[in-house]
Amino acid sequence: MAIHHPHNHPIHEQLDRQYDRCLAPSRHSRIKQRWSTEPALAGLGIDEILDICAIPTEAQNPIVRALIARHQDDDTDATTILLIALLPSLTRIESTFTPRQRRDDAYSALWAAAGHLLATVDPEYEPTSSNGCPRALISHLATRLRSSKRSLEPEHRNLCRRYQRDGLPTVVSLDASRIDPAARDFESQVFARLELERLAFIVDTGQISRHQWNQLLKHRLGDVPRSNALRINAHRTTAQLAHLVGHEAA
Known part of the structure; x- marks a missing residue:
């Protein structure tokens, strides 16, 4: 099976190398032998597995679930095949x-979210459509990632913000161990953490000063009287962050 890439990207190059490694005759033989204990994978070559996964029917689901289970058990070959699928x-x-998202390399963040999703999804999960019919697992995973991608869109974030003005702010820790993998909206937590890391980098490298950042926090959290000067400074800092991070600072 030839992998089609719409453009060059370091992730694609790495995936190609891993895929070629899996197809080497001796390694491919060992993979088939190792996977022969899995009923869904037994007797199937890598290209056969990918051909089945390319057809969006529930027939692929036992194969995908078996690959997810092996991926979560640190089988790097299963990881490679899942990512290609x-x-x-x-x-x-x-x-x-959007062009801005491409400049910010949101595609890399999307792949990071895919990795987190594969690491946390229940291998026994059986997705169904809105009318209760079985659904292809790859399609289900793609839908979840597509929903996560919307968190990177300024228009979508700002629209949601208009209806959440009175809500308490959500603060996501930069500590990866604080991310809850059992949460329903896990991928959004991942994106929030990536965005906070970018904000931390901007402050640490002096692209905005710590004084500006502290003033913005005080303004947003209401810790000090909202004077005209503080409001103007907070607006200027927000505009800088919008340019540096790629969307309105939350």
Whole structure:
């Protein structure tokens, strides 16, 4: 099976290398032998597995679930095959990115979210459509990633913010151990953490001063009287962050 890449990207190059390694005759033979204990994978070669996964029917689900279980058990070959199976969905999502998102390399963040999703999804999960019919698992995973991608869109974030003005702010820790993998909206937590890391980098490197950052926090949290000077300074800092981070600072 030839992998089609719409453009060059370091992730694609790494995936190609891993895929070629899996197809080496001796390694491919060992993979088939190792996977022969899995009923869904027994007797199937890598290209056969990918051909089945490319057809969006529930027939792929036992194979995908077996690969997810092996991936979560640190089988790097299963990881490679899963990522290749997801590749068409990810490139379709990437095709909807705005120019700003491409400049910010949101595609890399999307792949990071895919990795987190594969690491946390229940291998026994059986997705169904709105009318209760079985659904292809790859399609389900792609839908979850497509929903996560919207958190990177300024228009979507700002629209949601208009209806959440009275809500308490959500603060996500930069500590990866504080991310809750059992949460329903896990991928959004991942994106929030990536964005906070970018903000921390901007402050640490002096692109905005710590004084500006502290004033913005005080203004947003209401810790000090909202004078005209503080409001203007907070607006200027927000505009700087919008330019540096790629969307309105939350």
